[in-house]
Amino acid sequence: MLRKYLFLLLFVLVLVACSDDDASSKPSDGEETETETSSEPADPFGAYEETLTIAIGQEVDPSDTSLQDGDTPLDNQYTRHVKENLNIEVEHAFTASPSNYDQKVSLAIASNDLPDAMVVGPVELRQLVEADQIADLTEIYENYASPAIKEIIDSSDGVALENVTFDGKMMAIPNSQASADGVHNLWIRKDWLDNLGLEPPKTIEEFKEVARAFVEQDPDGNGQDDTIGLAGPDTSNKLYANFLESTNNLYGFDGIFSALHAYPGYWLEGDDGQPVYGSILPETKEALSVLRDMYSEGLIDPEMGVREDSGESVISGNTGMFFGPFWMPYGPITDAVTNNPEANWQSYALPLDANGEYTPHLSTTTTQFVVVRKDYEHPEAAMKILNNLLANESEFDPSIGGPGYYPLRLVYAPADEMEVTTVALREVLAGTKEPEDFYDMPAYKLLKSDVDTIHEVKLEPYDNMDIEYWDPEANLGQWTRAYSALVGTAPLVDNEINGVMSLIYSQTETMEDRWVNLKKLEDETFLKIIMGTEPLDSFDQFVENWKSQGGEQITEEVAEVVNQ
């Protein structure tokens, strides 16, 4: 008997020992092969003599069907380009769909099994730095970043670098994106407005009237009670963009909050000059009560918060209004127009506040980062891949493989990219300038192809943007781009934007432990208040709980950061 148990015990010990060996053998691998980083001269675009492999984490959208001719996420125009120009072979350490990518990254961090390089958000970046899992890229950036990337990053007034600098070391390569991503326009079915003889709503009151008419007066004329006034967030989107995720919130209520001067999720300057969290201010309560009334009157999608994808009802032609960034034509609007060529989605910088001004919240321009695993022998390879993208982006054809397939893709765009594109397209259409006038602006990497193709997709009259004066079928890819500029971005060009910035766009120390639960408290309370399952006054209880469960301490930390 005893011997048998001893045998079992021994067996267990052997297994445990084996698995430990496994774990400890990894770092030593890295040490053995550490070589030649310094021996090579710093050339941002130099190809490696021997093929270098880099294993990355990559987002792959399963619904993206753009790859052609047997191309795969690992073998396409982008990876071949990287191989030819840099002699770098890209491999996948993991792939994940857009909605699961963050989870996959979290898992890689938790199990300390990182790919050689990957794209992460600000929360994960902080976690990686704390855990000492990623490489210091200060010198890599100095020596290997291409002048074009440095120029764009410098144009952000140091914001981009600030976000990746920890204890004076640059721990990641930041992106820098167009500021238009952070403004959430009002998108309306203008054909519905016309059917009912209405104007785009200027004030919150008019906004409610339009929503009511869309719900009750059968704007699509199909005789059925099947229309939604205002779309609401689905399970993967938020009620409003917040300081950590300040861009690209789809179907939220950003426009309504900001028209009422409520900026939940943002750090604002209080009356006493000290930082205060927007979600706990009385303006937010006021805005919630407006939304609550709208929901109970049926003006907002009754299925908000439960839907998997609010875009579906935009595509199917049931939704009349929603809030979203300029690029919504890249989202559901393409399909909506393909389904129904008369779906005239137009975009407005509305509704306005009580003084008639447009006061949206604005985003930071840096939201994504490329990190490189500590001990990876060739950290500069990641930098070279990024250099290569910015230098050659216009060579790629998005219709045979979407830009998301570029390995480690970070967006590098001048902050005013979309606004410049919109103005340029208008000037070309008006005939005041020729396409050639815009050829010499390399930082605006897609501008040349934009001005060259605008006449293919835009029909006369050139100053009327209604959908009937476009020809999406001529070149769907270019139509998407041009419509995003001339319709989606136009409100940002034509209106004065009195935007509000958050005081910070990154986490403080206490947030690492407490923020998730505070955020959950906030999200649940607000969602329930709007949907009427909790009374409006539960807001006051929320404020108290928020303060006592770490919010007060966090506010002090934010004040420290801001007053530095």
Next chain:
Amino acid sequence: MKSKGFAKHYYFMLIPGFIWLTLFSIVPMFGIMIAFQSYNPGAGVFGSEFVGLETFRYMFELSDTVNVFFNTIFIAIMKIIGNLIVPLVFALMLNEVRYLRLKRSIQTIVYLPHFLSWVILGGVLLDIFAYGGPINQMLGAFGIDPILFFGREDLFPFLVVGSDVWKEFGFNTIIYLAALTGINPALYEAAGIDGASRLRMLWHVTLPGIRTTAVLLAVLSLGNVLNAGFDQIFNLYNPLVYSTGDIIDTWVYRAGLLNLQYELATAVGLLKSVAGFILISLSYYLAYRFTNYRIF
């Protein structure tokens, strides 16, 4: 001597199961240490700073903790009750069906949902109970306003329990049917001769005949009181119903893997394991008391 040699290859057959148990259940147990640390994935379980019971203090401060434990136990107990009674009643009714082909086909049909994963069934259920889905259309025919079923925190636990029972009762029915065939037909004949009606036979022959099976199933399912079904709830819930639908497993998943709160997730998981261990010991004791079922 002879019997010892005979036993040896039985022990060898245990090896695959044993390896599995070691790799997936015993080795990961060292991870419990994370609950007492300020865990740093870069430094690993053995290199992170020890902070004692700090995480547990924070855990009990959170209103969520009590909430998810209550939800878990409530949903799990309802599931256990539903999964005992519904199959039992159904098996008894099916047992009375004399037309064998019909009996077999019904048995197979109700068994089918058991083989579908919750990922698929979750999508199907969400659509059936959607705002404009078939259920609401039927209610509409009676003049009832559409109900947002999966957005109602008061309804959510019952939808979860109901759909779980619907999915699994076919499987449990088969166990009862097997037990029913084990009853000696002579007992029915004897009861018939004594003039017992169908109902009397059910009461005095059938039910006592499967009593042991029923009690055993009930007692063994006690060990699952803290497993309310991650797959199912994960595929059905949304932030609106967290207050009544969030269970320990989904909460730990979100805290640990989505929000990188390793310590907190581990602490809650550990608490669950301790409570689960007590319940399994208890159910083992009860199984021994009532049905003489024993492993050791």
